[in-house]
Amino acid sequence: MNQIIHSISLTGDWELDIQHMLEQYNKPHTYEHSVRVANEAKRIAKRFGLDEEEAAIAGYLHDISAIIPNDERIQVAEKMQIEVLQEERIFPMIIHQKISRRIAEDIFKVNNEGILDAISCHTTLRKNATPIDMVLFVADKIEWDQNGTPPYIVEIKEALEQSLEHACFAYISYLWERRENLKVIHPWLEDAYFDLKVKLEVE
Numbered sequence: 001m002n003q004i005i006h007s008i009s010l011t012g013d014w015e016l017d018i019q020h021m022l023e024q025y026n027k028p029h030t031y032e033h034s035v036r037v038a039n040e041a042k043r044i045a046k047r048f049g050l051d052e053e054e055a056a057i058a059g060y061l062h063d064i065s066a067i068i069p070n071d072e073r074i075q076v077a078e079k080m081q082i083e084v085l086q087e088e089r090i091f092p093m094i095i096h097q098k099i100s101r102r103i104a105e106d107i108f109k110v111n112n113e114g115i116l117d118a119i120s121c122h123t124t125l126r127k128n129a130t131p132i133d134m135v136l137f138v139a140d141k142i143e144w145d146q147n148g149t150p151p152y153i154v155e156i157k158e159a160l161e162q163s164l165e166h167a168c169f170a171y172i173s174y175l176w177e178r179r180e181n182l183k184v185i186h187p188w189l190e191d192a193y194f195d196l197k198v199k200l201e202v203e
């Protein structure tokens, strides 16, 4: 791992530590997005009586793999012995969730499996998603990394009034309705869609 990524000295302050790492690689935009996602994840965790600190750590680290350029991600994933799915080969952006998990574990020394799993599925979700998976997933979609207001913001916020599952489903349904336009449909996203559809008994 150290041949791929410069190591940093950890201060124990997550926000400062990711700032140092992302500054080294000139990713200020990712830093700002990650802080916003961490804060939103904390707010959502509090609302649902979940661990705010864990949610925040997941938020800070979820996009840390931004330090690896998109066109190097598949090669890096293979070097890290991460399983690369066909869909990820076609559209390497999606592998960033798995690489972030590995960096969180190896460089930032996170050993909480719940946090690592949430990071690992923050773009696609997965079936039987845990509460922290859903908190990070929703926080990342509300505080998205693009300009302007997300087109699904009203639906996701209204659904969040009901439950985390409803909020996740609001966003995944939005994607699902537009799946013809997606570059690929990741199998975890498809699993999450049908899993939530059954659980929420949506027609």
Ligand SMILES: [Fe+2]
Pocket (backbone or CB within 6 Å): 062, 063, 096, 097, 122, 123
């Ligand atoms: Fe991401």
Ligand SMILES: [Fe+2]
Pocket (backbone or CB within 6 Å): 033, 037, 062, 063, 140, 145
């Ligand atoms: Fe993100």
